[in-house]
Amino acid sequence: MKKKYIVCIDLGGNTTKLALMNLNGKILCKDHFLTMSKLGSDRYLKTLEDHIDLLLVSNKIKKKELIGIGMGSPGPIDINKGIMLYSANFPGWKNVNFKLFLENKYEVPAFFENDVNMVGLGEYYLNLQGKYRHIIILTLGTGLGGTYIENGKILHGRNGFAGEFGHIQIVEKGIPCGCGSNGCLEAYISASGIKKRLQKLKANKKTNTEFILRLDDLTPKSVYKLAEEGNGYAISFFRDTGYYLGIGLKTIINIFNPDLILIGGGMFRSLKYILPSTKKYIKENAFFVMVKDLEIKKINFSEKLAFYGAFLLVKNGI
Numbered sequence: 001m002k003k004k005y006i007v008c009i010d011l012g013g014n015t016t017k018l019a020l021m022n023l024n025g026k027i028l029c030k031d032h033f034l035t036m037s038k039l040g041s042d043r044y045l046k047t048l049e050d051h052i053d054l055l056l057v058s059n060k061i062k063k064k065e066l067i068g069i070g071m072g073s074p075g076p077i078d079i080n081k082g083i084m085l086y087s088a089n090f091p092g093w094k095n096v097n098f099k100l101f102l103e104n105k106y107e108v109p110a111f112f113e114n115d116v117n118m119v120g121l122g123e124y125y126l127n128l129q130g131k132y133r134h135i136i137i138l139t140l141g142t143g144l145g146g147t148y149i150e151n152g153k154i155l156h157g158r159n160g161f162a163g164e165f166g167h168i169q170i171v172e173k174g175i176p177c178g179c180g181s182n183g184c185l186e187a188y189i190s191a192s193g194i195k196k197r198l199q200k201l202k203a204n205k206k207t208n209t210e211f212i213l214r215l216d217d218l219t220p221k222s223v224y225k226l227a228e229e230g231n232g233y234a235i236s237f238f239r240d241t242g243y244y245l246g247i248g249l250k251t252i253i254n255i256f257n258p259d260l261i262l263i264g265g266g267m268f269r270s271l272k273y274i275l276p277s278t279k280k281y282i283k284e285n286a287f288f289v290m291v292k293d294l295e296i297k298k299i300n301f302s303e304k305l306a307f308y309g310a311f312l313l314v315k316n317g318i
């Protein structure tokens with residue numbers, strides 16, 4: 001029986017997305033389910049198996065017709081062994097061996113990548129190849145993920161953890177970060193960082209009381225809503241956020257000398273208020289020879305990018 005299908009999996013904090021693709025990279029069928037990380041990793045693996053089986057059965061495909069499985073997961077993940085070591089958003093999940101589980105169940109090779117790298121890989125081969133060669137991608141959502149792609153190759157570092165740009169320190173003795181350190185970029189500009197900054201403002205009755213009271217909750221979405229109404233405090237809060245991002249990006253630019261920086265993720269809509277001050281800071285503070293011709297753009301990540309990244313993992317791996 002000819003092997004001609006690839007299963008692509010994108011494990012997210014809230015939702016897991018799956019796709020069945022053919023060898024030309026065409027999506028034949030999609031599915032998704034709630035990750036429900038609180039129920040534990042054993043339960044998750046069982047649900048994942050059920051959904052892969054459903055994908056195969058509903059398309060009348062036999063296990064033997066699969067060529068491989070590609071999967072992206074939040075880090076830190078040992079990409080060679082396919083093990084999620086732990087993750088802040090998955091309490092209790094420790095050393096989850098996805099590779100062993102999937103290879104035993106489906107008798108095909110399974111390949112793993114950090115979720116941001118997987119999206120970056122998809123974006124590079126679908127949209128950037130031939131136009132840019134040194135690319136930084138940042139995903140601004142609950143946390144701040146990053147990847148560096150040079151000529152189509154992802155920088156992995158020794159353990160596959162390279163690109164943790166969210167943990168560049170931008171303030172000494174600053175806001176505590178989930179990584180155990182403090183003052184990290186992620187602790188200021190990600191959704192969880194923004195919540196911490198808003199909590200600080202709320203605790204200080206003298207500052208921006210009116211602004212805090214008008215927020216529905218302490219999320220970027222609520223700040224965005226007020227900014228859209230023209231609220232000056234909300235707009236200035238995002239301007240500060242952009243300034244913090246600029247401090248972090250200055251370091252990233254000076255180290256990597258990229259020709260393109262793409263920023264997207266769950267906070268995509270707020271970037272229109274954030275990025276102007278980021279660009280201004282970079283122009284004034286990063287090494288000027290690196291800023292010349294550097295492009296900084298917003299990107300609205302589509303689920304197709306992650307699936308295509310998973311497809312490439314398999315195609316390049318077998």
Ligand SMILES: [Zn+2]
Nearest residue numbers: 167177179184
């Ligand atoms: Zn950190």
